[in-house]
Amino acid sequence: MKAHLLTIGDELLIGQTTNTNATWLGEALSRIGVHVERSVTVGDDADAITRELDRSYEEAQLVITTGGLGPTHDDVTKSIVSEYFDAPLETDDELLERVRQYYERRGREMPPEVADLATVPRGFEKLENKVGTAVGLWYAESGDDGERLLAVLPGVPDEMRSIYDNGVEPRLSERADLQDLVHKTLLTTGVPESSLQQKIGDLSDWLDGELKLAYLPSTSGVRLRLTAMGRDRDVAERRIEALEEELRDRIGKYIFGTGKDTLEGVVGDLLREHEWTVATAESATGGLIGHRLTSIAGSSDYFVGGVISYANEVKINTLGVSASTLKAHGAVSQPVAEEMAAGAATKLGATIGISTSGIAGPGGGTEEKPVGTLCVGFARREDGKVVDLDSVRLQLTNDRVLNKELFATSALEMIRRKILW
Amino acid sequence: MKAHLLTIGDELLIGQTTNTNATWLGEALSRIGVHVERSVTVGDDADAITRELDRSYEEAQLVITTGGLGPTHDDVTKSIVSEYFDAPLETDDELLERVRQYYERRGREMPPEVADLATVPRGFEKLENKVGTAVGLWYAESGDDGERLLAVLPGVPDEMRSIYDNGVEPRLSERADLQDLVHKTLLTTGVPESSLQQKIGDLSDWLDGELKLAYLPSTSGVRLRLTAMGRDRDVAERRIEALEEELRDRIGKYIFGTGKDTLEGVVGDLLREHEWTVATAESATGGLIGHRLTSIAGSSDYFVGGVISYANEVKINTLGVSASTLKAHGAVSQPVAEEMAAGAATKLGATIGISTSGIAGPGGGTEEKPVGTLCVGFARREDGKVVDLDSVRLQLTNDRVLNKELFATSALEMIRRKILW
Missing domain, CATH: 3.40.980.10 (MoaB/Mog-like domain)
Structure with a gap:
């Protein structure tokens, strides 16, 4: 109908x-x-x-x-x-x-x-x-x-x-002439639409008027919406299942959830499951990672707190980043992001520390570090000692508001990958 | 058109x-x-x-x-x-x-x-x-x-x-064929719609088909949209001006801006004008005040950084809140909010400190401190000494996501009032 x-x-x-x-x-x-x-x-x-x-x-x-x-x-x-x-x-x-x-x-x-x-x-x-x-x-x-x-x-x-x-x-x-319509949404992150297209674009062969696959971009990543319709609900459900299975085979590691899941909710569940606590050290995101983590009810189970280290003095005095690292590499650098993450975990007493340092824009970009540059740092402690120290550098957009969202998503995704990959 | x-x-x-x-x-x-x-x-x-x-x-x-x-x-x-x-x-x-x-x-x-x-x-x-x-x-x-x-x-x-x-x-x-329609939006905060209605409701006598006043609630406060239309743009503009003048006479102190102004932008301009720097100490808002302040380009001129003190240990160890104040009054209390604000300003080296401690919900409410309770603390330093220490207690909604926004708005508004009122 x-x-x-x-x-x-x-x-x-x-x-x-x-x-x-x-x-x-x-x-x-x-x-x-x-x-x-x-x-x-x-x-x-x-x-x-x-x-x-x-x-x-x-x-x-x-x-x-x-x-x-x-x-x-x-x-x-x-x-x-x-x-x-x-x-x-x-x-x-x-x-x-x-x-x-x-x-x-x-x-x-x-x-x-x-x-x-x-x-x-x-x-x-x-x-x-x-x-x-x-x-x-x-x-x-x-x-x-x-x-x-x-x-x-x-x-x-x-x-x-x-x-x-x-x-x-x-x-x-x-009325009898209702179609059975089955929807499922797979939520991906950390992978751009075009690169998904490369990995799964040929699946368009599977699609027809009764089976559809749509890409819906958001600041938390690309959502994949699978829709099947037909007179027979079982057939529609089986077609969705088969498509989902194929998608998970190819890009499963980018899929963090389904339906109305949120990245901060999924990360929170993983932290609780592993009995890990987290502390943040935010420069470029200015508090947004903390805000997103604490938007989940019950987040005090795993979120200890954080330091928003906008000024370099706060990085040095509150997080213990060394002045010489700042001088040698600049505030937006992987070594500084790593020291920030380690500092947050150590000073606030959490299992892991996650940090962001970047250039959200519109000002502050250079040839070497243009607007949109982001360094994410990660530190994990065991028995009071840092046993895993890691970082990534990413290049995102030119828009300040969008960058802050994407920066925070990237940091949350780093936690997810560290736990699952 | x-x-x-x-x-x-x-x-x-x-x-x-x-x-x-x-x-x-x-x-x-x-x-x-x-x-x-x-x-x-x-x-x-x-x-x-x-x-x-x-x-x-x-x-x-x-x-x-x-x-x-x-x-x-x-x-x-x-x-x-x-x-x-x-x-x-x-x-x-x-x-x-x-x-x-x-x-x-x-x-x-x-x-x-x-x-x-x-x-x-x-x-x-x-x-x-x-x-x-x-x-x-x-x-x-x-x-x-x-x-x-x-x-x-x-x-x-x-x-x-x-x-x-x-x-x-x-x-x-x-293009020339646009209708003459004059809009102006006055942005209020810290005053509920019903209390605005009491103060300006009788202005409905001024209104007719060509002059309208609409109340539009948002998480930053109630926006008042003034619309005038007519053949003659000058007449429409004069009617808007007269209405605005009357509104400012009655409720001017609640109006923080117009049009697309944001509370964080207005507060940022005030801080820059007064050459004040700010540090945050966020519990209930989890980083949202920092996020909102840093959504404004150039905010590093006045925003030093902050501490997200979700766990009590972070309040004590990083902000220097005294364990006895916490024990005597509980984390959600005006004395703790004041110590948090003073701690943020002092430890991070800012002119003022602003803090939130509250119960966003859905859990954690008690008879005495139900969900929606918020304490905002404020501290201002001169020559390294705290010269103004203040706090308010507010009762907001039952919704966690909404509460976090309203809590952050209340904290930003406290800065504005401290500067202007």
């Missing part, structure tokens, strides 16, 4: 409100195998709404609208639907009674214009709204090329969700 | 990603007086993209697309545009060189397929991408009924925003 969404409201177009209704409906419909093909937003404008309703009703088997169902002058959806389907608005006594009671409970008289809330276009089913006063509408029409369905929902998210859950989804689930 | 947005990506339709690009573009375009009439989302499907591109290009003067510009097989937008406008893709040497350098800096060979990133449809202008490798495109066509404009942007939000700001908005601002 193919669906179009039509979300209505000026506030969505001017960016005052983010269109979370479209997100929520997209997820809910995909979950039951409805294929959302198109999502359109227009303002509270009768001509625009009519035009888009017409297009969607022609092209899709299911159209869901949200918005424009309240009692105010810019709520025009119901009268448009009534006109489009030549279905006169009729007052529903049960609804009118509900609206009356709603005002009575609040000790106020019912304003005359809200009587419109109690009308239903002839031939439409009403969908009960357990949360507010605007009623949802349902229309099913049989034609030569199968059934056409229309659901008209309010724009207030709570009301929309409640009516969808109680009124729309049960009606859709009765 | 009327605009349509065309956002492309399966992930938007299935609800995996919320369409924040449409929100952001809607806001940015409205701000300069472009009327966004329609916003359409389709998947990574060539037929659907072509169909919607055709519709929008027929109906609007400006079309902006996002998504589908990367190097992988599902990135089809550029070839669709090339075909639709009969504009063959030509390799741009400068772009090719940039992509090559991008790989060179990372010490890797350029995969052959990324050469596609360096192509531009004939007759199109390229829009420089300072953040990534996918280039934006601009097309302007004069016809009988005026000019048609097309901007093709990547879907990665950072890249999209950067190209819009640097390439698209300047080109739009040159």
